[in-house]
Amino acid sequence: MSTAARLTRVLVSGASRGIGRAIALRLSRDAHVIAIVRKPEDARSLSDASGGHIGSLALDLSDRAARARVVEHAERSFGPIDGLVHAAGLGEHRRLADVDHTQLDRHLELNVIAGFDLAQSLAGSLRQRRAPGSLLFLSSTLADRPAPTTSVYAITKGAVSSMTRALAIELAPERIRVNAIAPGVIDTAMVRAPRLAEGEPMPEGEALRAREDAQIAELAKLHPIGRVGTVDEIADAAAFLLHAELATGTILTIDGGLSLA
């Protein structure tokens, strides 16, 4: 019987809120977590919520030069890293006619290239140390089952799934596993952002909250289980995949049956 080796120190991007925050808090129960956040108040909030078990680095991942040094910087400040979760992401809905290169570039840069760069840096460090490691990306069911207005997002998530498989096969001999989760709809700010009709003004205050709840209720109807997912359900799946020694190149769909409907 094999006992899965626990990760010691995990770098988590997108940890300020939503899925990334839930994963960071879940992993901090039995590993050191280094969160990549943009705002100092998010670093403080993570530290408080984890009882001081989450350290943070301030970084805007759209800064290519800074992110090229982040693994080195994190290891110098906190010690050797053996896990990575790239949960930072953008997901704006637009019809094809309204897509421009700015939107395309921002999504590709954060969802795909930043994740690739973090993986490349960490794999380089693990190789030097001859240490095993575990990498996790966030794909989406929209990679394989897109919807209208999701072309840019679906392109990036398709790339994330391909990157997961390509890195998994290349890094397997070095005992570095690479997996992804493909969530369906998870209740976060990304999904709550109102999808406005053309010319529709953005609601404010109570009206905004009511609009968000109505949107979540509509999305829930698409799921055979009758509800959307929670960030904690994705965090549990993340903890499983990061530690599952037989899993590499796995894209774990976890979507309340959305893909079957």
Ligand SMILES: NC(=O)c1ccc[n+]([C@@H]2O[C@H](COP(=O)([O-])OP(=O)(O)OC[C@H]3O[C@@H](n4cnc5c(N)ncnc54)[C@H](OP(=O)(O)O)[C@@H]3O)[C@@H](O)[C@H]2O)c1
């Ligand atoms: N929610 C879903 O239904 C769903 C479904 C499938 C896949 N996913 C994927 O899961 C991941 C997390 O999604 P979520 O729903 O938790 O999203 P979210 O609540 O919108 O959070 C996005 C995270 O990305 C960070 N981020 C954005 N731009 C950044 C930048 N330039 N540099 C550093 N960090 C940046 C945000 O930090 P700030 O707080 O500083 O903005 C935040 O922590 C994404 O990759 C998303 O595509 C989500």
